[in-house]
Amino acid sequence: MxxxxxxxxxxxxxxxxxxxxxxxxxxxxxxxxxxxxxxxxxxAARDALDATRDQWRDALVGGWNQGWFDAPERLGDLLAPLIGARAGEVLVSDSITLNLFKLLGYITECQGRARPVILSEGGNFPADGYIAEGFCRSAGFEHRLLPEGAPLETHLDTQVAVVVLSQVNYRTGQLRDMADTTRRIHAQGAEVIWDLAHSAGALAVDLQGSGARYAVGCTYKYLNGGPGAPGFLYVRGECQRAAWQPLSGWHGHTQPFAFEADYAPAAGMTRFRTGTHSALAYAPLEASLTLWQEVxxxxxxxxxxxxxxxxxxxxxxxxxxxxxxxxxxxxxxxxxxxxxxxxxxxxxxxxxxxxxxxxxxxxxxxxxxxxxxxxxxxxxxxxxxxxxxxxxxxxxxxxxxxxxxxxxxx
CATH class of the missing domain: 3.90.1150.10 (Aspartate Aminotransferase, domain 1)
Structure with a gap:
């Protein structure tokens, strides 16, 4: 009825x-x-955006010392509890596309490039597969697709370095068991990068509890950060100092305003920053994430x-x-x-x-x-x-x- x-x-x-x-x-x-x-x-997003515009007008370049510069880390800490991460494990920066490329490079460098294959899933939103394919072409890896509906084990072998998976399929809404899938991939000596685009802000995500070490996501869907709002990436605390990430931008330098000739990665999640971000894009997202603390x-x-x-x-x-x-x-x-x-x-x-x-x-x-x-x-x-x-x-x-x-x- x-x-x-x-x-x-x-x-x-x-x-x-x-x-x-x-x-x-x-x-x-x-x-x-x-x-x-x-x-x-x-x-609250409109007021936050207006306030940042006023700050730009009144403080001009001084705004970078009034909350603009540390926004990627500050917003990361606001987001962390919503995805089962700890403070200092999430950075709000760039986009899923760029963050996925960073993590693919970072993880494969950690592994010593011992495994030549990146595995991404077919039948899901193609952007992750596109960037995996592009990374493989530029870095000399082989890209393979996990066919939609195929058992993971049939394509997970000792050649696979990284598996890129969405927790929730954008078409079907199918939810993967993050803990079980992460365990099975780690047992084969590979890493997994979780795409949380359709799960962050939609359901309880438990990155720490599931044993996940790496994840990416966006903030403009369920998290209401606004069109084109910055993405985020997660790296488990104990995995943050093992290597460089390939997009070694100056904001990821250990002393960006020393203007040294050679790159030295910053400690912690800051090393995953790239270049100058938009303070205007962060303002409405911070207003939304502040509201989310009450949910x-x-x-x-x-x-x-x-x-x-x-x-x-x-x-x-x-x-x-x-x-x-x-x-x-x-x-x-x-x-x-x-x-x-x-x-x-x-x-x-x-x-x-x-x-x-x-x-x-x-x-x-x-x-x-x-x-x-x-x-x-x-x-x-x-x-x-x-x-x-x-x-x-x-x-x-x-x-x-x-x-x-x-x-x-x-």
């Missing part, structure tokens, strides 16, 4: 995270189910699963009739999204929903993704979003020609 609006309201009345919604600025009438692509704007991650996870299940339960009767495949994993094995496939009309359905103010996104081939962000979504929001989905599909509204035109960004 389909859930009722009254039942959704009752769930909201018992929601311990409900007050967080007031901390976010969202357009009136919009039902935003795309926080797995770009998070909503925290209200109960266990409650966040419980609500995330409940919102996704409410959405699916409201729509289950539609799926078979309209040729929609629900590829969402069961609760214990998923991140914070629902994946539905309609190969012929998926793109048009998403466009019709967007026209109604229900924002999801589309990925080829045929995948309609809906992200569930518990800090600014209510059960009533999700119930209404499901009703709009039902109306679009049952009325065939998506067949309107205006929903068939592809945009550059989907």
């Amino acid at each position: 389909r859930p009722t609006l009254t039942e959704a309201r009752d769930l909201d009345s018992r929601d311990t995270l409900a007050a967080f919604k007031a901390h976010f600025a969202l357009p009136d009438g919009m039902l935003y189910l795309d926080g797995n692509s770009l998070g909503a704007q925290p209200r 109960d991650i266990a409650a966040l996870r419980a609500k995330s699963l409940a919102l996704a299940d409410l959405f699916r339960t409201c729509l289950t009767d539609l799926f078979e009739i309209h040729g929609i495949e629900d590829i969402t994993p069961p609760p214990a094995q998923r991140g914070s999204q629902v994946g539905l496939i309609q190969r012929e009309h998926g793109y048009a359905i998403v466009q019709a929903l967007i026209a109604r103010g229900v924002i999801g996104d589309y990925r080829e081939p045929g995948l309609m993704r809906f992200g569930f962000t518990p800090l600014y979504l209510s059960h009533v929001d999700v119930w209404h979003a499901a009703e709009q989905f039902r109306e679009v599909v049952e009325s065939a509204e998506y067949r309107n020609p205006r929903f068939q035109t592809r945009t550059e960004v989907t």
